[in-house]
Amino acid sequence: MTFMCNERECVTRLQKALGLPDPWLAGVLHHWGFDDTCADLLPWIPAISVAWIEGLTLAEHQRLVALIEQRHRSLSPRAKVLLTAWLSDPPPAYLVRVARRTLCEQLAGLHGAERDALHARVLGPCEDIARVSGGRFGFGAISAAEGVMLRELSRRLSTAHR
Numbered sequence: 001m002t003f004m005c006n007e008r009e010c011v012t013r014l015q016k017a018l019g020l021p022d023p024w025l026a027g028v029l030h031h032w033g034f035d036d037t038c039a040d041l042l043p044w045i046p047a048i049s050v051a052w053i054e055g056l057t058l059a060e061h062q063r064l065v066a067l068i069e070q071r072h073r074s075l076s077p078r079a080k081v082l083l084t085a086w087l088s089d090p091p092p093a094y095l096v097r098v099a100r101r102t103l104c105e106q107l108a109g110l111h112g113a114e115r116d117a118l119h120a121r122v123l124g125p126c127e128d129i130a131r132v133s134g135g136r137f138g139f140g141a142i143s144a145a146e147g148v149m150l151r152e153l154s155r156r157l158s159t160a161h162r
Contacts, residue, residue: 020105045095122153122157130146
């Protein structure tokens with residue numbers, strides 16, 4: 001990928017877009033292809049990793065793309081490139097861990113309704129994607145493995161910096 005700004009500028013803009021106090025997480029995300037136009041994609045990384053628990057069929061892949069594009073009609077070209085890559089191959093485990101840590105950092109800076117809204121913005125897509133990709137023939141059921149991952153993610157997010 002080519003960058004339209006120098007690396008430090010890009011990391012600073014991404015840090016601001018994500019509302020992070022420390023530039024380190026923004027730097028790691030930038031290394032994985034993020035820029036400030038990709039901030040809305042961050043909550044989808046755990047969701048996409050849920051989809052890959054049992055693999056994706058072509059039909060599930062197409063339904064996931066449609067679901068994400070429906071929810072985020074204004075995804076940037078760079079965000080679409082990242083999304084396409086993660087739906088073709090699972091996002092790297094390290095990126096998933098950094099995304100979760102970043103989401104926890106974001107939650108730590110929020111209180112009350114804002115915190116609950118971000119928590120829902122992360123878990124909602126995870127549950128939606130689990131329903132699309134899980135169960136028999138992809139018709140609404142969340143598999144046992146996906147359920148375990150969803151409960152663990154919810155626990156981590158709920159206890160983040162409390």
